[in-house]
Amino acid sequence: MSNLSVPNLAAAGPVIEFERRILDSVPEIEHWFRQQWQEHTPPFYCSVDLRNAGFKLAPVDTNLFPGGFNNLAEDALACAVQAAQVAVERTCPDARKLVIVPERHSRNVYYLMNVARLQRILSSAGLEVRIGSVSEEITAATTISLPGGQSLCVEPLVRNGRRVGVADFDPCVVLLNNDLSAGMPQILRDIDPAQTLLPPPHAGWSVRRKSQHFACYDEVAAEFARLVQVDPWLINPLFAHCGEVDFRNPGGNDCLVSQVEQLLAQIREKYRILDLQQKPFVIVKADAGTYGMGVMTVHDAAEVANLNRKQRNKMAVVKEGLEVTEVIIQEGVPSYETVEHGVAEPVVYMIDRYVVGGFYRVHPNRGVDENLNAPGMHFVPLAFHCSCNLPDRGAAPGSSALNRFYVYGVIGRLALLAAALELERGDPASAAAPSAAAGAAGAGAPAQAG
Amino acid sequence: MSNLSVPNLAAAGPVIEFERRILDSVPEIEHWFRQQWQEHTPPFYCSVDLRNAGFKLAPVDTNLFPGGFNNLAEDALACAVQAAQVAVERTCPDARKLVIVPERHSRNVYYLMNVARLQRILSSAGLEVRIGSVSEEITAATTISLPGGQSLCVEPLVRNGRRVGVADFDPCVVLLNNDLSAGMPQILRDIDPAQTLLPPPHAGWSVRRKSQHFACYDEVAAEFARLVQVDPWLINPLFAHCGEVDFRNPGGNDCLVSQVEQLLAQIREKYRILDLQQKPFVIVKADAGTYGMGVMTVHDAAEVANLNRKQRNKMAVVKEGLEVTEVIIQEGVPSYETVEHGVAEPVVYMIDRYVVGGFYRVHPNRGVDENLNAPGMHFVPLAFHCSCNLPDRGAAPGSSALNRFYVYGVIGRLALLAAALELERGDPASAAAPSAAAGAAGAGAPAQAG
Numbered sequence: 027m028s029n030l031s032v033p034n035l036a037a038a039g040p041v042i043e044f045e046r047r048i049l050d051s052v053p054e055i056e057h058w059f060r061q062q063w064q065e066h067t068p069p070f071y072c073s074v075d076l077r078n079a080g081f082k083l084a085p086v087d088t089n090l091f092p093g094g095f096n097n098l099a100e101d102a103l104a105c106a107v108q109a110a111q112v113a114v115e116r117t118c119p120d121a122r123k124l125v126i127v128p129e130r131h132s133r134n135v136y137y138l139m140n141v142a143r144l145q146r147i148l149s150s151a152g153l154e155v156r157i158g159s160v161s162e163e164i165t166a167a168t169t170i171s172l173p174g175g176q177s178l179c180v181e182p183l184v185r186n187g188r189r190v191g192v193a194d195f196d197p198c199v200v201l202l203n204n205d206l207s208a209g210m211p212q213i214l215r216d217i218d219p220a221q222t223l224l225p226p227p228h229a230g231w232s233v234r235r236k237s238q239h240f241a242c243y244d245e246v247a248a249e250f251a252r253l254v255q256v257d258p259w260l261i262n263p264l265f266a267h268c269g270e271v272d273f274r275n276p277g278g279n280d281c282l283v284s285q286v287e288q289l290l291a292q293i294r295e296k297y298r299i300l301d302l303q304q305k306p307f308v309i310v311k312a313d314a315g316t317y318g319m320g321v322m323t324v325h326d327a328a329e330v331a332n333l334n335r336k337q338r339n340k341m342a343v344v345k346e347g348l349e350v351t352e353v354i355i356q357e358g359v360p361s362y363e364t365v366e367h368g369v370a371e372p373v374v375y376m377i378d379r380y381v382v383g384g385f386y387r388v389h390p391n392r393g394v395d396e397n398l399n400a401p402g403m404h405f406v407p408l409a410f411h412c413s414c415n416l417p418d419r420g421a422a423p424g425s426s427a428l429n430r431f432y433v434y435g436v437i438g439r440l441a442l443l444a445a446a447l448e449l450e451r452g453d454p455a456s457a458a459a460p461s462a463a464a465g466a467a468g469a470g471a472p473a474q475a476g
Numbered sequence: 477m478s479n480l481s482v483p484n485l486a487a488a489g490p491v492i493e494f495e496r497r498i499l500d501s502v503p504e505i506e507h508w509f510r511q512q513w514q515e516h517t518p519p520f521y522c523s524v525d526l527r528n529a530g531f532k533l534a535p536v537d538t539n540l541f542p543g544g545f546n547n548l549a550e551d552a553l554a555c556a557v558q559a560a561q562v563a564v565e566r567t568c569p570d571a572r573k574l575v576i577v578p579e580r581h582s583r584n585v586y587y588l589m590n591v592a593r594l595q596r597i598l599s600s601a602g603l604e605v606r607i608g609s610v611s612e613e614i615t616a617a618t619t620i621s622l623p624g625g626q627s628l629c630v631e632p633l634v635r636n637g638r639r640v641g642v643a644d645f646d647p648c649v650v651l652l653n654n655d656l657s658a659g660m661p662q663i664l665r666d667i668d669p670a671q672t673l674l675p676p677p678h679a680g681w682s683v684r685r686k687s688q689h690f691a692c693y694d695e696v697a698a699e700f701a702r703l704v705q706v707d708p709w710l711i712n713p714l715f716a717h718c719g720e721v722d723f724r725n726p727g728g729n730d731c732l733v734s735q736v737e738q739l740l741a742q743i744r745e746k747y748r749i750l751d752l753q754q755k756p757f758v759i760v761k762a763d764a765g766t767y768g769m770g771v772m773t774v775h776d777a778a779e780v781a782n783l784n785r786k787q788r789n790k791m792a793v794v795k796e797g798l799e800v801t802e803v804i805i806q807e808g809v810p811s812y813e814t815v816e817h818g819v820a821e822p823v824v825y826m827i828d829r830y831v832v833g834g835f836y837r838v839h840p841n842r843g844v845d846e847n848l849n850a851p852g853m854h855f856v857p858l859a860f861h862c863s864c865n866l867p868d869r870g871a872a873p874g875s876s877a878l879n880r881f882y883v884y885g886v887i888g889r890l891a892l893l894a895a896a897l898e899l900e901r902g903d904p905a906s907a908a909a910p911s912a913a914a915g916a917a918g919a920g921a922p923a924q925a926g
Contacts, residue, residue, distance in 0.1 A: 053603055120507075
């Protein structure tokens with residue numbers, strides 16, 4: 027595998043130095059992760075979007091309901107199965123039966139292939155796995171044909187007392203692959219505590235906030251940067267948060283305008299110190315939500331001050347028609363990686379605390395400073411299979427795909443650890459819940475403003 | 477991976493039925509293994525030799541110091557690293573440094589490649605790994621060039637008070653890849669209990685007995701056979717044991733002659749009931765020892781009664797010149813698998829409780845009823861990589877390499893579980909140690925005779 031081609035990365039200098047430092051510290055890094063996982067519990071699964079600017083390599087989005095398992099290389103599956111076995115042993119060792127609850131609007135064939143792949147991984151890990159949908163359209167067991175001769179049987183999720191399942195199948199575990207943007211469906215509320223719900227309800231987007239995740243990531247990145255002795259900014263996008271915006275009302279985003287201004291000034295200063303010639307930008311996104319909706323690239327605060335009606339409407343709602351009232355403003359990390367001449371960003375997949383693979387999200391028609399999670403993107407599992415744990419310490423810096431992917435796996439796991447902290451602190455059952463992460467600001471970012 | 481070719485297997489009928497039964501029971505089997513691993517601790521690593529007769533599929537040897545990691549496919553490494561991470565987390569989560577103690581006579585380049593591969597797996601899992609030899613020939617750090625541009629640095633193992641290590645390197649873990657045939661080397665005796673020795677000293681061949689392992693395997697196979705509702709004989713070779721033989725003295729093996737006679741009679745009866753036309757045979761081997769030395773195929777008790785001097789001498793000593801005084805007589809399982817026209821037997825590799833790969837041991841000049849672990853053998857990792865955990869339940873019975881390898885992984889794990897029981901019961905620190913496994917006879921085999 028060491029002769030894998032390395033995707034093209036322009037302006038790679040500082041990241042290559044960073045890669046060298048990571049490779050020199052593999053035992054310290056892995057030891058540190060082992061310690062962290064003794065204290066914190068990783069989510070059942072997770073995917074992390076990374077951006078590699080050459081001068082900076084950082085996570086920009088952490089998904090607790092990953093929907094792209096179908097994009098993992100076939101070679102990665104054995105590792106995924108092994109990791110799923112660990113996750114099951116840790117979470118629910120007595121489990122025999124599991125129901126996956128997919129996204130409600132699940133006619134997208136790629137998404138259904140993801141569900142089928144997940145079913146295969148978990149079945150191979152030794153569970154009986156069925157698919158229970160909360161969609162009103164699924165009123166009886168429905169078999170859907172998928173490319174490659176596969177098929178997927180989706181059944182209606184049914185409630186029986188305080189337990190849920192599908193017909194004649196009472197699972198020990200209910201695995202959500204539905205990000206709960208619209209809140210916890212009635213059928214899943216207040217279920218028998220003996221029926222394990224994974225991830226926990228507060229991982230859903232009706233509760234979760236990106237700004238809380240990145241506040242946790244600030245802590246993780248700071249500690250990790252101390253360990254490997256780098257500037258934490260190298261791996262951490264600055265961010266700020268606005269708790270009350272109203273995109274429908276012309277004066278409703280004053281907070282946003284001033285936060286964008288301050289954040290751009292901070293980035294500009296950082297670029298000046300490091301003598302970077304790039305033009306700084308920020309990404310404005312809904313603080314809750316997914317699917318790349320409600321995302322905007324901003325180079326100048328004036329752009330936000332003068333949003334036209336179309337832009338306002340685009341930002342005002344995300345998935346399931348939810349109104350956006352909170353936004354996160356995140357330092358833009360340009361992506362200088364290209365795959366097949368398209369701008370590419372790596373997506374790292376994890377089950378339990380293990381990197382099980384990843385792929386490149388590639389968008390041939392988007393710029394280096396744009397969100398790639400948009401129609402027209404495609405996925406390239408190529409050369410990014412189950413190899414994130416095989417650093418090649420003998421290879422020349424920057425020349426080895428194994429090494430670049432190992433580093434991506436490390437950054438992915440840092441975001442995973444942040445998600446663990448976030449879930450711990452957001453746990454309604456935990457005493458520390460209400461305010462632990464709330465109010466924290468980005469790494470040197472302006473304090474949170476309402 | 478599902479289009480892997482399946483190695484040729486003559487007379488496969490009953491095993492295909494067995495494969496179907498295993499595949500139908502994947503959730504029960506994996507659930508059962510999870511329960512077992514909650515109660516029993518797997519050895520750090522293990523390899524198991526299997527023989528597939530078509531009518532019977534059984535482990536015939538379980539090695540707690542596996543020496544063929546170099547034969548695993550490169551593709552299998554990521555899973556091996558992940559499994560090693562689990563093993564380290566469970567055994568010694570605080571470990572940073574590890575020393576591998578290789579075989580003393582380690583000029584065999586393939587064996588050294590095994591050590592280098594093990595070093596790579598454990599380094600990738602996040603440990604600093606060095607090689608500390610107990611050989612008198614290694615008096616200073618020695619770098620040995622290996623094929624493919626690799627090299628291996630072997631250093632003398634040094635003792636410092638009650639701790640061992642290599643120069644300026646005090647490891648948390650000492651991993652034995654030396655089967656201790658000659659007993660525990662002085663330098664490793666009575667070391668600081670804070671320094672973890674893996675596997676434990678009583679896993680060495682100066683303590684371990686094959687007959688104790690297979691007595692434990694009897695129990696495991698019986699329970700598993702109940703679970704999947706098959707005759708335990710399908711997966712379990714009958715055996716007997718002689719505790720005091722003297723190959724140098726013509727009358728010294730009367731016990732052996734009578735045990736061979738009884739065991740052959742038992743096999744003949746089993747073959748008669750199942751209407752098998754094969755000629756029964758047994759394998760006589762040293763009860764302690766490895767490397768395929770002191771192994772003999774016997775079709776008739778007269779062969780043992782009338783050993784000539786050359787045969788006596790061959791059986792009388794094994795590795796490190798040790799005298800053989802105890803033997804195990806094991807039902808011979810013919811191998812009807814062939815790879816590249818050579819008789820082949822699968823070898824399954826495990827780290828912690830995970831199958832991490834395997835290969836075929838192929839001997840083009842040996843018969844279906846002979847030990848293949850002999851000069852002239854070669855290894856074919858081909859088509860047997862990290863896929864023992866991906867059963868393809870949709871494939872036609874007998875047509876899928878994934879399914880055959882999944883079954884091999886199950887049988888390998890049964891032997892692994894037997895090794896866990898064996899080490900538990902043999903633990904000098906445990907109260908149950910002295911007699912728990914001793915004295916047990918094979919599944920229906922004649923009682924042990926002195």
